[in-house]
Amino acid sequence: MATSFSYWDDCVNHRDLEAMWRVPEVKAEWLKAGEVKGQKVHLSRDPDGQPYLTQTEMRAVTDIIIRRNFPSQIDPRMVCAIAELESDRQLLVMRTTPNSKELTVGLMQILPKTAHWLMSDLGYGAYGIEGSQALLFQPFTNVYFGAAYIRWLSNFEDIARSEEFIVRAYKGGTKRVTHKSTLQFWKSYLLAKESFPSRNSFDERRSEFRSGLSQAHSRTGSVGSFVLLSDISKETSGDTYWDSRVSAENMEDMWNHPVVRKEWIKSKQEPGKVLMARDEKNRPYLSRAELKAVADIILFKYLQTKKMKSTILCAISEVVSMRFLHGVGERPGIMGISYSTAYWIYMQLGYRAYKLESPEDLYNPFVSMYFGAAYVTWLSEYEERERTPEFVVQAYCVGPQNVNPQDTNTLWLKFEEALSSYQDRKGNNDSCSIM
Structure with missing residues (x-):
């Protein structure tokens, strides 16, 4: 791809960068x-090296754009939720539309011709793209035109439109608002939107953050949450015990697992107070024996009929979370599954073995593993087709709609390397199949 950004300074002007520094949550994060x-401010990068915006940055860009250009006209959560679904907040995403085969680009997946139309015909000129449509990859420019398009849809044909109309029209065009092809996008949008609190809610939680740091250890946020409390809990020093993270029943299951029991006894752990391992940065993580045991228990108790292999789940965990209890970056938990995805699995697919009442539930290894395994099961038969392991692994990491067979090499090699760590275990002859 010709366009490439390493720093925020590469893709925003000085005024916008200063505006970002003035957002307290962004400043704290940076x-x-x-x-x-x-x-220069570095852009975050995913495991494949692609630049993306954190939830904090995405909300800040949206707030700045709306405050300047669309005051009281657009809910920032709508913009953020659409970006979450359309691009996973990756700056350089390009995708071909199903019907026209034209490329949509950037955070809001805008068609260049739509941006030109908004600018030339409707007068949206705060950010120009004359001479180079590559400017649409810049976050402020892309969000600006995405918001302008939302504003136009909100009064389509001079009729005040509903939120559902706007969201489904954004995805499929005004002629497909009632078409089944946009219904799932609307349902997914409602879940994604929950990850972005209203402005009033956010202000309340910001005050709580400032005045209640002593309580932060027990508070966490989901992927998509514009709250910094989760970062506090992840970095809090001190001991982390298995017994305080999982149920008594699951602790009994762990003690009954022969490999874990041997490991725990060797390290002089005691029932009722089993310490989690920590790395040099004081981050709690699961040993490979512990991770394998959690996967074994989940599959044996709840997913026996699926014939899934625990080694597959372990390898995915290695790739997305490196076995860290709180996950890596904005992927929570050992399976790195977002709260919105887990909640969808819980509500729509009927996986109810574990309650899912808040994002912090995903910091329970058994809960994260359970919903991660359920997601792998669903992906393996995505759109009622038996899928290859390569598809499932990439879809787990980037979403099934973003799978590109030409881009599987890096992820697949990482997965195979991780899988080898578990295949080498005595008596384990699993192959690289998912089911």
């Missing part, structure tokens, strides 16, 4: 990541 005002 300083915590080691950024220095006055120096």
Whole structure:
């Protein structure tokens, strides 16, 4: 791809970068990541090296754009939720539309011709793209035109339109608002939107963050949540015990697992107070024996009929979370499954063995593994077709709609390397199949 960004400075102007630094949550996140005002600010990157916006950054860009150009006209959560579904907040995403085969680009997956039309015919000129449609990859520019399109849809044909109309029209065009092809997008949007609290709700939680740090250890946020409390809980020093994270029944299951029992006894653990391992940065993680045991228990108790292999789940965990209890980046838990996806599995697919009442539930290894396994099961038969292991692994990481067979190599190699760590176990002859 010709367009490439390494720093925020590469894709925003000085005014917008200053505006980002003035957002308290962004400033806190950047300083915590080691950024220095006055120096170039690094963009976050996913495991494949693609630049993306954190939830904090996405909400900040949206708030700035709406405050400047669409005050009181657009709900920022709508913009954020659409970006979450359309691009997973990746800056450089390009996708071909099913009907016209034209490319949509960037955070909001805007058609370049739509952006030109909004600019030339409707007068949306706060961000220009004359001379280079590559400017649409810039976050402020892309969000601006996405918001402008939402604003136009909200009063389509001079009729005040419903939220459902706007969202489904954004995905499929005004002629497909009632078509079944946009219904699932609407349902997914409602779940994604829950990840972005209203402005009033956010302000309340910001106050709580400032005044209640002592209580932060027990508070966590989901993928998509514009709340920094989860970062506090992840970094809190001190001991983390298995017994405080999982149920008594699951602790009994772990003690009854022969490999785990041997490992725990060797490290002088005691029932009722089993310490989790921590790395050099004091982050709690599961040993491979513990991870394998959690996967074994989940499959044996709840998914026996699916004939899935626990080694597959372990390898996926290695790729997406490196076995860290809180996950990596904005992928929560050992299976790195977002709260919105887990909640959809819970509500729509009927996986109810574990309650899912808040994002912090996904920091229970058994809960994360359960919903991760359910998601793998669903992906393996996506759109009622038996899928290849390569498809399932990539779809788990980037979403089934974003799978590109030409881009599987890096992820698949990482997966196979991780899988080998479990296949080498004594008596384990699993192959690289999912089911």
